[in-house]
Amino acid sequence: MKDKTQQYWKANLKIVFSLLVIWFIASFGFGIIFSDTLDQIRLGGFKLGFWFAQQGSIYIFVIIIFLYVWLMKRLDKKLSEEEK
């Protein structure tokens, strides 16, 4: 029982950590640090770095949360099946 909950917690931390890496790259990475470099590339009327800073990062945030909801649902299910 103790092992199960510890495994669950470790798996949880792994999910959270990987998603936060994406979160960091999408906002602080593409939107700020590498924004000027990405501006060399164009997406229609947008410079890419500008697009990430004002649009793209927000879409990615939404996707991250729903990925998290889905991954955690799967993990919770696994835990409750193992406990049976």
Next chain:
Amino acid sequence: MTTQLLTYVFVGATFALYIGIALWSRARSTNDFYVAGKDVHPVANGMATAADWMSAASFLSMAGLIAFLGKDGSVYLMGWTGGYVLLALLLAPYLRKFGKFTVPDFIGERYYSKTARKLAVVCLIFISFTYIAGQMRGVGIVFSRFLEVDINTGVIVGMAIVFFYAVLGGMKGITYTQVAQYCVLIFAYLVPAIFISILMTGEVIPQIGFGSTLVDSQVYLLDKLDQVTKDLGFIAYTENVKSNIDIFCITAALMFGTAGLPHVIVRFFTVPSVGAARQSAGYALIFIALLYTTAPAVSAFARVNLIDSIQDQPYSTSPSWFKNWEEIGLIAWMDKNEDGKIQYSSGDALENVKPSYQELRGSNGQRLLENKPNLSNENEIYIDRDIIVLANPEIAQLPGWVIALVAAGGLAAALSTAAGLLLVISSSVSHDLLKKTYMPQITEKQELKYARIAAAVAIGIAGIFGIYPPAFVVQVVAFAFGLAAATFFPALFLGIFYKRLNKEGAITGMLGGLLFTASYIIYFKFINPDINNSDFWFLGISPEGIGCIGMILNFVLALSISIFTKPPPKEVFDIVDEIRQP
């Protein structure tokens, strides 16, 4: 019907709706009053969270701010949405599992200390009142411009409405009125944005129109904007003015501050389960993103339109919105070169920036100013950034009902946020200070009565802020986020993810973060505003971004003090184990 009559009809109808909902959803227990009985559907809670979160600042001021800041304005867009990722992944599910009523509740129990609880209440009250002051200014602006009533009357009417549903319904009443307010405010935001996008680019979706070519031309909207802003002496619209480290810190302070704001966190206490709390954060961000991805499009459209419609126009034939806002005192024109035409360029037009008007009129009919002209540039106009969203439909010459809709939307945004803030203030007073600290013998019925009294008193104080707005309202906004990031976020995060953190560590961390952040902001904003520039800032970080450093300081203090003092008792380890389970 005239625009003013339409505005009365729209505002009146929405107010009637809010009152109707309040009557239908009265609170009967403290569980209802604090957390809406914990049975709110995740989608409904997502909408309520979005309305709670999107304040007068998001609705009225943000697009205007970005219109003038250009790419630097991205800090608000990323900062105020990215915080939800932190909230969803690091805090909301666990705090929901903990299952109590308030944020100080968690801090008090996790750190087994009444001092920690009281410190949390103090931070919460300070953050929340700072925030409310801004909402009241929003209510005042909408009332005075569109309903042509005195600002004070406007504030009193707004307060009466909030009083009605917050005191009667508590969290339950607030939740369902916020759902209605979200619908009103998002509709009011999107309709003019879509209209303007079609007019300017032919695209229905503003997020796409923003990156398209202008109607009847091969030039991209943003390229034209870059060109025009450069011609007028500004930095190109899509380029940064601020340094990267400052942008980084401001964005971080806003994100971590968002995740630590008590009135947002308690919204996740109202759903039935941990899974629902996670989902609900996702829905909330979708609903928020709808406005937040539209806002930068609105900003770009507004900047182009603004320049096109006034640049080199004679004042006598300038559009009516220009003169209307001048009457309210949010636009001013000083004819520096005496050619009778309006010239707009970079720099502050006036000395002391804000206009102070004389009774007299100039030869063109403009309001004359007490200010001396700022002769270091050729800019002749002062425009308050808060008016862009409200003036945008008029600038684009949209029909009267759209303007009325925007007024109702602005009020919905301000009132929904004010109500959410008042609730966390009243519940932290009645629950944390009275029931859990000073008067533990009171019954649930008495606690509910005290909660209502606290809500009423808080509304009164908020009303006073609205009628006598502190001159520093705008400056203190940085406070709310900086302090939330430097106090609550580390205490909550470590409370869940680091069992060994004890009360000594948590209290020192919160105090250190609070004192450092508050003194840095007070020093640069109030004591020595003359040297508030990057030459004097610590590592080039502005007061807006200093909460990020305050947060790091909190982490360092909390962790190092904890190691050298005795570990928390066994019960606390059990609490943490418990909240880590779904």
